[in-house]
Amino acid sequence: MRAPASSTTLVGRESDLAALRDEFATASRGELRAVVIGGEAGIGKSRLLDEFLGEQEQSATVLLGRCVDLGDDGAPYAPFAAVLRRLIQTVGLERVLEAAGPGAGVLSALLPELADDSAVPPRTGAERLYELVTVLLERVSAERPVILAIEDLHWADRSTLELLRFIVRMAESGRLLVLLTYRSDEVPRGHVLRSWLPELERTRRVTRWELARLGDEQVAELVEELLGRVPDDGSLERVTELSEGVPFFVEELVGIDGLRSGDDLPETLRELVLARYERLSEPAQRLLRVLAAGGVCVTHELLAAVFDGTPDELDAAAREAVTANLLAADSTEYLFRHALVREAIHADLLPGERTRYHARYAEALEVSPQRSAVQLSAHWLAAHDVRRAFLASLEAMEEAKRSYAYATVAAMGDRVLELWDGVPDAEVLSGSDRVAVLAQTASALRNAGNNERALALVEAALAEADELPPSRRARLLRDKGQYLGNLNRPGSAQLLEQALATVPPGALPSGDPLRPHLMTELAAQRMLAGHFDAAIETARGAIAEAQESPARMRSIAHNILAASLVESGRIDEGFAEFEIAGTLAAGDAGATLRYLVNASDALNSVGRYAEAVRMAEEGVARARERGVERTSGIWLAANTAEPLIALGRYEQAAAMLRVALGFDDRTGVTAQLQRVRLWVWHGEPKRADDLLRRLRSPLRALAELEQQTRLALARASGEVAIALGDYDRAWLETRGIGAPPFCSLPGYDLPVLAVASRALAELAGAADPVRSVGVLAGGGAGSGPESGPESGRPAAAEAALTAAVLAEARRLESVLEPLRTWPTAAAWAPLIEAELTTSRAAVSPTADRTERYAGAAAAWEQAASAAEHPLAPAQLLPYALLRAARVAQLSGDRSRADRLVTQGRELAEAGGVAMLVRAADAIGAQPPARAAAAASAQGQPLTEREEQVLALIEQGLSNKQIGERLYISAKTASVHVSSILRKTGASSRTEAVYLASRPVT
The missing domain is CATH 1.10.10.10 (Winged helix-like DNA-binding domain superfamily/Winged helix DNA-binding domain)
Known part of the structure; x- marks a missing residue:
């Protein structure tokens, strides 16, 4: 009597099963959960998954997909193709298409058989597909909880991993549990999962654990369960020793003739894995050898085409293998019961067998409805047919491109380049030259997020491009510039200028859009760098040369011109250009998005916060209707946060940012910076500071290229430092305003200037003048020009501080002067002036406090009045009132100080500005200023x-x-x-x- 393939009772995994039940219960309440289970081969990941999924089939829609071991040649999204087919079987095609919404045609990227005339245009991008799948799962799970299980993640292609990451991070509704398994012993250094798993874990939605080996008592329990009796001590001891607690090995050892005698147990694990296989008949062994060449699982249809026996012989051999617990079968495919068995059998193939079987698979796939060019390439390569492998790899590049599987496009491109020299007529077969393949592969790498390799390949293409037409060389220079920009490295503008010089006016055929396209990109680079005059000139040139170009291109050029005009102070001209850009963008989603992003940002910059919010929200709503809220619409959501913060609508701003935070690119970093500011005003400066420190590296790299980011980073950093009471740091973060490398963006300059002025006021009143002088000089404590031996004398230090504060106040006033014409200066300029007046009062030699702070008190009264201006951010008025209260305290006017604190606190509390509420409480707790406290032995006032x-x-x-x-x-x-x-x-x-x-x- 033979032992069963596995125990009917799950042994040693009770706590893991209970944990999965808890995760499912949480997901069923509408909170997405993801569980990643790792462990070595044979540890029981699939067994645990089978047990759990079997339990939940009555209460959930179970969607199971497997990654297949074909090296780097797995078909893109292979497990999701199986998942989608399973979903269609479960709920019906009509329901799937309905739940997918307007972009349902994009699903053909996963299942080509779904393609029809109603499909949306093919070039919608990978993230569009990701969002579509996410929305589909959300909507289906709203009716019944969904469990999405993907096994053997260590064999997943990069596109599958990116789609999974998107789902886990970006799903917002529905009842969805994602279960992922992987073999930890198949994740060596350099494996993609090494970085992918920690990134995934950064979201609190993910739980990850490793399955441990069974203990001796658990092994004994499992053996008894498998045998149906208590084993003899010798056999149990031998099984425990050989299996080392790995459940699969326990099952295999027990499966050898029901463990009648421990004397027959194999000596090596290889012998153990192959023990059942070697007991099969020759036809059954031959079937398994053929099957092993196809992967862990193969459809019956494909296996029948490859197997060289009759259908009856195939059935008999398959039945024997199933009975021997080596194979499992369902209605469509055969599956090795464990990947270790398949690996052992495949490794045992003779060279001739390996070549023959892979060739058969390739020939069968050529005419199969499930034809996959990626798998064709792998099989022809394994069969040593270089020419056919080359052709299949070319086809696979196009096939993967249609599925937005850019990592696969790049892998197939690499293969084409590797095989190029071995195919005499490579150019004829490919219809292009090697430089074109290099460029295509580089583009795919860029889209897959590997900009470093993309840059290396485009440089290789440029090295071979001397004999190419100028237009092709110009395009390669443009590509290199894009890749540098994606890496946040300088040089993009120079490469675009070089590309334009390569194709001077008149060098291209009429109607060729290359030059206006290059000029538009160059204008954008100059705009981002803050070189607005140059950006305006370049954008106008692009518009002039783009008269025959599509409306989309002309819209983008007008868009860049508009933003540059606004930032250069020609506000009315800029918004007139925005109107043109919006009109030209009609009907084009990408151009419309770009118009809405830049126009809403310009409205925010000039203080038209409510209009900025309305425009951005309109764009988000349109993106939601099209099913692209979490991809194309993400920039608008992030853009809306800034004016919402200015309006004091903090919770709404946080909600807008939530989705953008799931991105790792510039969008996500920018959203995180907004989050820093939200936490400051919410009264969580330490939390904001921790996040800011984590973002510092990518933000600085981005700030090297974009003035807006440079100023936004300075502002957020300064606000965090002020909230923490670290005025030295606040000054160092913002003191560069108005001087290189800062370029002027008035709407962003004013808040940074306000932070710098506040820091100066605090440094002026600090206890250690030597330290303050050092900080104002641009270094740290004691690094200023007055930090020598003379600085030990109090009078010298105080004199040095007075000189430094007055000099810096004059410099900041000179920075403010040209900004006074900007619309929001009506609110910001009086506040900045009040801070500077306070800094002068702090170093004034006047002993009488009332006289000393009279000017500052009057200035803060004006600042508070200006903070009621419609263009003033909501938090500015309570801030100004509280700063005025502190100055009133310093002047000895306690009754006025108390009144101002009360007003400021009430406004701060009503507006939900926790930071200012705490500041009000701190000021209110201060005792009255001492009228005579200015007296001292040296005649120096206390700060x-x-x-x-x-x-x-x-x-x-x-x-x-x-x-x-x-x-x-x-x-x-x-x-x-x-x-x-x-x-x-x-x-x-x-x-x-x-x-x-x-x-x-």
Whole structure:
């Protein structure tokens, strides 16, 4: 009597099964969950999955797909093709097409048999396909929970991995559980999963664990379950030793004649894996050898075409293999019960057998309805037919391109290039030259996200392009520029200029769009770099040369011209050009998106926040209708956050950003930067700072190319530093405003200038003048010009600080002057002036506080009034009121300070600005300023921060407690205390309180 293939009871995996049930329960409540299960070969991943899926079939739609071991030659999206077929069988084709929505035709990229005349235009992009599949799963799961299970992820093609990542990150609704398994021993260094899995885990939706080997007691339980009896001690000991706790090996060992005697057990794992195979008849073994050449699973139709026996012989051999627990079969295909068996049998093939069988598969696939050019290429290559492998690889490039499987396009392109020299008539067969294949492969690599290799290949193409027509060389230069831009490296504009010089006016046939296209891209590069005059000139040139070009190209050129005009201060002209761009974009989704993105950004820049939100939301709604909300519409969603923040609609801004955060490209980084600012205003500066530090590297690279990013990064960094009380850092982040490498974008300059002015005011009032001078000089503490021996004398240090603050205030005023004509300057300029007036007051030698801060108090009154302007961001008014309150405190006007704090706090609380609510509470907790506190042994006044510290000393607080109360370190508090002792001439903290309270004489 033979033992069963596997135990009917799941042994040793009870906790894993329970965890999967919990994950499914969570997903069933509408919260997407993903589980990634790893483990070595034979550890029981498939067995666990089978058990769980079998349990849930009555309550969920189970969609199972497998990745096939064909090296790097798996058909793109192979597991998703199986998943989609299963879904069609389950709910019907009509329901699938209905759930997919307007773009249902794109599903033909997964199942070619779905292609018909209603399909959308083919070049919609990979992410369009990803979104379509995600929407389909969401809508189907709304009716009944869906379990999407993909096995053997270590064999997945890159397109499958990218689609899975998109689903896990971007699905927003529905009831979906994603289950993924992979063999951890098949993921060596350099394997794509090495980086893919940690990226996936960054979302909290993912749980990942590894299956452990069975313990001795679990092995004994499994053996007893398989045998139906208790084994003898010798056999059990031998099984435990040989299997090492791997369930598959336990099952194989027990399967050898029901473990009648431990003496017959094999000595090696290879012998163990092949033990059942070697007991089969020759026809059954031959069938398994043929099957192994086709992969882990092969359809009956394909196997019948490859097998050289009669149908009856095939059935008999297959039945024998199934009975021996080597194969499993369903209604359409044969499947090796374990990949280890297939691998062992395939490795055992003789060279002649291997060549013959792969050739048979290739010949059968040539005429099969399931024809896959990618698999054809692999089989012809394994059969050593270079010419046919070359042709199949060329076909596979086009096939994969239609499916947006760009990594596969690139892999097949690499194969074509490898085989090129071995095919005498390669150019005739391909219809192109080697440079064209290099360019196509580079483009595919770029689309697959591998810009480094794309750059290397396009450089190789340029090295071989000397004899090519100028137009082709110009296109290669353009491509190189794009790849450099994707890598956030400089040089794109120069390459575009070189490309234009290669094809001067009149060099191309009439109607060729290459020159206007190059000019439009160059204008965009110049616009992003902040060179608006050059961008305007180039965009106008593109428009002039694009009269015969499609409306889409002309729309983009007008769009870039419009944005450049607005940023250069010619606002009315710019918005007139936006109107033209929008009209020309009608009917073209890509051009319309670009128009809406740039126009909404321009509206936000000039302070028309509500209009910016309406325009962006309109675009998001249209994207949602077309089913591209999470791809094409993502830029609009991210763009909408900034004006929403300005309007004080923080929760709505966070909701808009949520989807964009799933991206790793510029969109995601930009969205994360907006998220930093949201967390600051929500009163979570530490959390914002942690995120900012993680983003610093990609943001700096992007800022090298884009002025808007440079300024946005400076603003966010400065706001985080201010919220943390780190004024040194706030200054260092923003002090460069108005000087290279910053270029002027007034709508972005003003907020950065405001942060820099606030930092200057705080440094002016800091306890350590030497440190402040060093920071203002551009270094750190003690790095300024006054940090030599003379700086040890308090008077010299104070004089140096006064000179530095006044100089910087004048410089920032000069930066502000040309910005005054910008619309939003009506709100920002008075606030900046108030900060600068406060910085001057802090270093004023005047002892009387009321007199000293009179100008600052008046300036803040004007700033608060200006903050009520319609173009002012919502948080500006409570901020101005609270800064005015602090100045009133410093001047000794406690009643006015209390009134202003109350007003500011009420507005901040009503607007949900937690950071300002806390600031109001901190100001309100300060005791009244001492009218005589300016007196000291040296005649030096205490700074604003020193006044705060002195008040807390009077309450008996330690340095650590002072630091906690003022959100500074204990070390910084100690510096302030030392300065107070020095200025008052006191020898103790108690004496300092007494001396500072004496009237001035």
